[in-house]
Amino acid sequence: MCGIVGALLRSGSVTEGLIEGLSVLEYRGYDSAGVAVAREQGVEVCKRSGRLANLENALRESGFGASPAGIGHTRWATHGEPSDSNAHPHTGRSGRLAVVHNGIIENHVELKRELLSAGESFTSETDTEVLARMIDRHWVEEGDDEDALLRAVARVVPRLKGYYALALLATTPRGPVLVAVRQGPPLVVGVTEDGGFLSSDQLGVLPRTRDVVFLEDGDVARVGPGRLQVTDARGVEVVREATTIAWDPSDSGKGKYPHHMLKEIHEQPDVIARTAFDRIDLGAGDVRFEGGAFDDAFCRSIERVQILACGTALHAGQIARYLIEGLAGIPVDFDFASEFRYRQPRVVEGTLALAITQSGETADTLAATRLARELGARTTAICNVAGSTQVRESDAAILTHAGPEVGVASTKAFTAQVAAAILLAVRLARSRGALPEHKARELLEELRMIRPKVESLLTDAAIARCRAVARQHAGKRGFLFLGRGINFPVALEGALKLKEIAYVHAEGYAAGEMKHGPIALVDNDMAILVINAAGAVAEKTRANIEQTKARGGVMISVGSDDASHAIAAMSVPVPVTSEWLSPLLNSIPLQLVAYHIAEIRGCDIDKPRNLAKSVTVE
Ligand code: M6R
Numbered sequence: 001m002c003g004i005v006g007a008l009l010r011s012g013s014v015t016e017g018l019i020e021g022l023s024v025l026e027y028r029g030y031d032s033a034g035v036a037v038a039r040e041q042g043v044e045v046c047k048r049s050g051r052l053a054n055l056e057n058a059l060r061e062s063g064f065g066a067s068p069a070g071i072g073h074t075r076w077a078t079h080g081e082p083s084d085s086n087a088h089p090h091t092g093r094s095g096r097l098a099v100v101h102n103g104i105i106e107n108h109v110e111l112k113r114e115l116l117s118a119g120e121s122f123t124s125e126t127d128t129e130v131l132a133r134m135i136d137r138h139w140v141e142e143g144d145d146e147d148a149l150l151r152a153v154a155r156v157v158p159r160l161k162g163y164y165a166l167a168l169l170a171t172t173p174r175g176p177v178l179v180a181v182r183q184g185p186p187l188v189v190g191v192t193e194d195g196g197f198l199s200s201d202q203l204g205v206l207p208r209t210r211d212v213v214f215l216e217d218g219d220v221a222r223v224g225p226g227r228l229q230v231t232d233a234r235g236v237e238v239v240r241e242a243t244t245i246a247w248d249p250s251d252s253g254k255g256k257y258p259h260h261m262l263k264e265i266h267e268q269p270d271v272i273a274r275t276a277f278d279r280i281d282l283g284a285g286d287v288r289f290e291g292g293a294f295d296d297a298f299c300r301s302i303e304r305v306q307i308l309a310c311g312t313a314l315h316a317g318q319i320a321r322y323l324i325e326g327l328a329g330i331p332v333d334f335d336f337a338s339e340f341r342y343r344q345p346r347v348v349e350g351t352l353a354l355a356i357t358q359s360g361e362t363a364d365t366l367a368a369t370r371l372a373r374e375l376g377a378r379t380t381a382i383c384n385v386a387g388s389t390q391v392r393e394s395d396a397a398i399l400t401h402a403g404p405e406v407g408v409a410s411t412k413a414f415t416a417q418v419a420a421a422i423l424l425a426v427r428l429a430r431s432r433g434a435l436p437e438h439k440a441r442e443l444l445e446e447l448r449m450i451r452p453k454v455e456s457l458l459t460d461a462a463i464a465r466c467r468a469v470a471r472q473h474a475g476k477r478g479f480l481f482l483g484r485g486i487n488f489p490v491a492l493e494g495a496l497k498l499k500e501i502a503y504v505h506a507e508g509y510a511a512g513e514m515k516h517g518p519i520a521l522v523d524n525d526m527a528i529l530v531i532n533a534a535g536a537v538a539e540k541t542r543a544n545i546e547q548t549k550a551r552g553g554v555m556i557s558v559g560s561d562d563a564s565h566a567i568a569a570m571s572v573p574v575p576v577t578s579e580w581l582s583p584l585l586n587s588i589p590l591q592l593v594a595y596h597i598a599e600i601r602g603c604d605i606d607k608p609r610n611l612a613k614s615v616t617v618e
Helices: 015-028 052-062 108-117 127-142 146-159 260-266 268-279 296-300 311-328 363-374 389-393 412-431 437-448 451-456 460-473 485-502 511-516 538-549 562-567 579-600
Strands: 003-009 032-039 042-049 069-075 097-105 162-172 175-183 188-191 195-199 211-214 220-224 227-231 304-309 332-336 351-357 378-383 396-399 478-483 506-510 526-531 554-559 570-573
Touching: 003 015, 003 097, 003 162, 003 175, 003 220, 015 032, 015 052, 015 069, 015 195, 032 052, 032 097, 032 162, 042 052, 042 097, 042 162, 069 097, 069 162, 069 175, 097 127, 108 127, 127 146, 127 162, 146 162, 146 175, 146 220, 175 195, 188 220, 188 227, 260 268, 260 579, 268 412, 268 437, 268 451, 296 412, 304 311, 304 363, 311 332, 311 351, 311 412, 311 485, 311 579, 351 363, 351 412, 363 378, 363 389, 378 389, 378 412, 389 396, 396 412, 412 437, 412 579, 437 579, 451 579, 460 554, 460 570, 460 579, 478 485, 478 511, 478 538, 485 506, 485 526, 485 579, 506 511, 511 538, 526 538, 526 579, 538 554, 538 562, 554 562, 554 579, 562 570
Parallel strands: 304 332, 304 351, 351 378, 378 396, 478 506, 478 526, 526 554, 554 570
Antiparallel strands: 003 069, 003 195, 032 042, 032 069, 097 162, 162 175, 175 220, 188 195, 188 211, 195 220, 220 227
């Protein structure tokens, strides 16, 4: 949600690097983009509503000159419509300070009123401009150098309510200054001899250095070449250790694919293998997590699991519920993280709160997990980003090894989360004797062998089937996705993918629930995708296909149940696997169908309207 970059170089020009950083972060928001650079006499700003390309054109046309220090921003609008004036950076009245911001200043109206009555004026509707004006005024009162700026920041920060990550660029008599402030949303800093760099996301710093520091809440950091000085919430200078990031900067490119989403769909055989295979101990019919995490004693002490997540990650969580209850016999609840806090949840002794999140920075998931901890739960995370807030705050974490996911529509992170959930369920089950060794070995062997099956869904022939479904149905009024048991969440995920990237109304429904209402929607302008894997619920799901077909529904079957294909109008066959593993396979054709419908409808697949990849506001 909003991308921030900043750099202070020993020499050279910063603009190109800022744009490069923003292009990597554009997935966080793309309502507008802007940069500010430091000049001797003050800061110079260029900003435009719309995509980054608009800003690049404006920079070219204006002949924006070289400067060794600057900040940049790509916006997901929270206050004020996407427009040039609401775009960041925002400046103080002195013209020597610019601010970019991710988050929300909840008391900005009150602060703005105060500033207006003191004679301040504003050019935008944003909470960020209030901040910029306020810090600038205090800076003028405190002096004109870097220390005075830090004193101004220290006066303003305690007055702010809300969540924010800030980058401040200032021009002082001794040169430019770059300051970062974190209270909530992530901020990552990297320092080399050539420069100091900051970004909302490690991807923004990765092209400069792999050794990054994740700032903590309350931190104020001065960043420059060979220099990182951090003071914590108490104003005490602290050392924040650097983490070395394993990701390769080229992993965040599109490679040979037209879209990140398509590239990420194709990465799934590797991603599932990286996440699962090394953790499988076939000899013991068990799973081994790094550092002995989830040992027998810990697993046996778990009486109940509370899953907390949002969006796609919650669908992975719903699948995890089937797995943990079905294999380990532990009761599981799941909640939308955004709702958990508002239903007075009861957390019983022995509860493990399991947060599932790709980014590890989703504000709702973080807030829900914090509450679960306050109520006495131990916390764990299935997460894709090693140094993220979610991982750092959890008692234990299972990292998925999906690599950077840039497409706003989550694909490979989802299957990696499901793979991690399978491992966790097996470990829990084995620790308490709920799953005999030979049964566990059989399941893990099947998982170990799944790669060619995943690959078979990504061959030209398999993709052509999904494209044919897309072509045939792209114009339909609506879509229903039906599934039963562990494939019910797969149906929910299929519908979410289609909604978010193709802007088509789609609903995921439990197949057996259709007859209790939604079947009234069915006519021949409604496409109905039924996910049906050979196994315990296949026959019942087939009966639901017949009931829906009898009402004129256009049925498309996806899965390994051949009998379903025989009665459907179109089908996408999926290899047979254990029902427990079937979501890993069944979700892939649904991703491809959504992708191709979006393509046919001319949608912006990697940057769907109104969305942002990482939602760091509640
Ligand atoms: O980073 P997270 O996994 O916590 O993100 C959660 C959701 O915002 C995310 O899954 C969202 O629903 C995706 N756009 C779905 O494709």
